[in-house]
Amino acid sequence: MIAKSVFRAMLYAVLLLAALFFLAPLYVMVATSLKDAEQIRSGNLLSLPASLNLDAWQLAWSAACTGVDCRGLQPYFWNSVSMTVPAVLISTAWGAVNGYVLSMWRFRGSELLFGLLLFGVFMPFQVVLLPMSQVLGYLGLSSSVSGLVLVHCLAGMAGTTLFFRNYYAAIPKELVNAARMDGAGFWRIFWRIVLPMSTPILMVTLIWQFTNIWNDFLFGVAFSGADSKPITVGLNNMANTSSSVKSYNVDMAAAMIAGLPTMLVYVLAGQYFVKGLTAGAVKG
Amino acid sequence: MSRSFESLLPKLVVAPAFVLGFAFIYGLMVWNGVLSVTASRMLPNYEEFVGLEQYQKLFEMDRWWVALKNLGVFSLLYVGGALVLGLVLAILLDQKVRAEGFLRTVYLYPMALSFIVTGTAWKWILNPSLGIEKLMHDLGWTDFHFDWLVQSDTAIYCVVIAGVWQSAGFAMALFLAGLRGIDDSIIKAAQMDGASLPRIYWRIILPVLRPVVFSTILVLSHLSIKSFDLVMALTAGGPGYATDVPATFMYVMSFTRGQIGLGAASATMMLATVAAVVVPYLYSELRAKPHDR
Numbered sequence: 001m002i003a004k005s006v007f008r009a010m011l012y013a014v015l016l017l018a019a020l021f022f023l024a025p026l027y028v029m030v031a032t033s034l035k036d037a038e039q040i041r042s043g044n045l046l047s048l049p050a051s052l053n054l055d056a057w058q059l060a061w062s063a064a065c066t067g068v069d070c071r072g073l074q075p076y077f078w079n080s081v082s083m084t085v086p087a088v089l090i091s092t093a094w095g096a097v098n099g100y101v102l103s104m105w106r107f108r109g110s111e112l113l114f115g116l117l118l119f120g121v122f123m124p125f126q127v128v129l130l131p132m133s134q135v136l137g138y139l140g141l142s143s144s145v146s147g148l149v150l151v152h153c154l155a156g157m158a159g160t161t162l163f164f165r166n167y168y169a170a171i172p173k174e175l176v177n178a179a180r181m182d183g184a185g186f187w188r189i190f191w192r193i194v195l196p197m198s199t200p201i202l203m204v205t206l207i208w209q210f211t212n213i214w215n216d217f218l219f220g221v222a223f224s225g226a227d228s229k230p231i232t233v234g235l236n237n238m239a240n241t242s243s244s245v246k247s248y249n250v251d252m253a254a255a256m257i258a259g260l261p262t263m264l265v266y267v268l269a270g271q272y273f274v275k276g277l278t279a280g281a282v283k284g
Numbered sequence: 285m286s287r288s289f290e291s292l293l294p295k296l297v298v299a300p301a302f303v304l305g306f307a308f309i310y311g312l313m314v315w316n317g318v319l320s321v322t323a324s325r326m327l328p329n330y331e332e333f334v335g336l337e338q339y340q341k342l343f344e345m346d347r348w349w350v351a352l353k354n355l356g357v358f359s360l361l362y363v364g365g366a367l368v369l370g371l372v373l374a375i376l377l378d379q380k381v382r383a384e385g386f387l388r389t390v391y392l393y394p395m396a397l398s399f400i401v402t403g404t405a406w407k408w409i410l411n412p413s414l415g416i417e418k419l420m421h422d423l424g425w426t427d428f429h430f431d432w433l434v435q436s437d438t439a440i441y442c443v444v445i446a447g448v449w450q451s452a453g454f455a456m457a458l459f460l461a462g463l464r465g466i467d468d469s470i471i472k473a474a475q476m477d478g479a480s481l482p483r484i485y486w487r488i489i490l491p492v493l494r495p496v497v498f499s500t501i502l503v504l505s506h507l508s509i510k511s512f513d514l515v516m517a518l519t520a521g522g523p524g525y526a527t528d529v530p531a532t533f534m535y536v537m538s539f540t541r542g543q544i545g546l547g548a549a550s551a552t553m554m555l556a557t558v559a560a561v562v563v564p565y566l567y568s569e570l571r572a573k574p575h576d577r
Binding site for chain 1: 387401
């Protein structure tokens, strides 16, 4: 009995220690962002900020400089919003329709084609960077938010198709066959039967795509111009800008601003995010 | 609508996905391959065919070898670290603990954040003078010294630390899902036979988890080959090019050094590495279940 309660106490101790390990960087970010330069010098990583001082947040949002540009992260934030919203909606809708066909309207060779498409989930996107920047040039979309939306739709479609196809494959065929007997066509079955059953997978895919596209750095840094940089690129430039005095409080506030949207979604709808992670990893 | 149109409709609807998808995946892949056998520098130049010269040049570059060595060190420690930490956490969480949902949320939240965000945070934490070092001094350990981030031979381990921190929760989630799929009665039966808990895990549960371990390794190692953001945010490949990995090498050559041919060749090498890991897996996944139509 005693051995058992000692074991339980140790179990909880280890689990709590691990939780502290994962939370520590978040605490450091928040605490540092609320300090002024003097407190950063005199205190240490874990010391509490003296007060709720939001000056660094203010600076990071609208006045911090990257080179000669002193508009803060604000313009990059809105670039990210106007890139992420259409890219998430289009890639999700596209994947839903594809998944519907590839699970319920299979045709000769469709499985093989799908298998070939799956490589798009794993491929290193470095391979497409150089040719794609030429393609964007031909299309007149170089350095534009629309160009980034296009790239994210193309790059994300294989994954969203995989999500929907696997989800729809589990819907009983009898349901669709019965509707077909009654004379319902392709789109009618999709709108009336399949889509109303899709809420969970829609949530998973929307959240998955939102997190991926908001957090993307590779396409952002390779394809954006001065007026279309997403927030990850803006943050990286700001934090790596070589000025004489490093304002870590502003850097941390900027990092928090860049991370808040996905954090918020994770806290509000975490179970869908976890499903997306495990679904993407386990089944092909 | 005519019958024949109705039967064509699904194919028409899915056609753009295959046409555009294959153009994006395989078309650009081939295009990149073409670039890699040209003498392209600042701009693509399809006139001058140079065969495998760029690949030869690549493997004569010290910087590329540094990138490969870093990838080796990083992959091994990142995959291994996240795997072990994730497995331990999953097993501990599986002991019917209270507040499991809360702990899971805490372990996994880094996955929701961009590597640029966490890289920026780690850069501050690992700062040689004001970061962990100062914290230890304030805690009374006055001769503590920690400047890994700015030393050429240790900076890559900082990338490992931040990477493992970010991804261990992901491995944990995969393992936990696997553990939940195991029938409790197996464990009960083994306990009846007097087997101890560690022995049950080692001899019975781990072997059952093998497919999950396998796919976790696969996912983590392909992520490690592609890792780019974290290195850019934490060290930007520095000091010098001491923490370059293939992904940052490719980016620098292609977009800042004006060596497009060389960049394309390095991208092809990355593709080959990922394909070597992923294609056998995809193939076996697709072959394994031809009957569930």
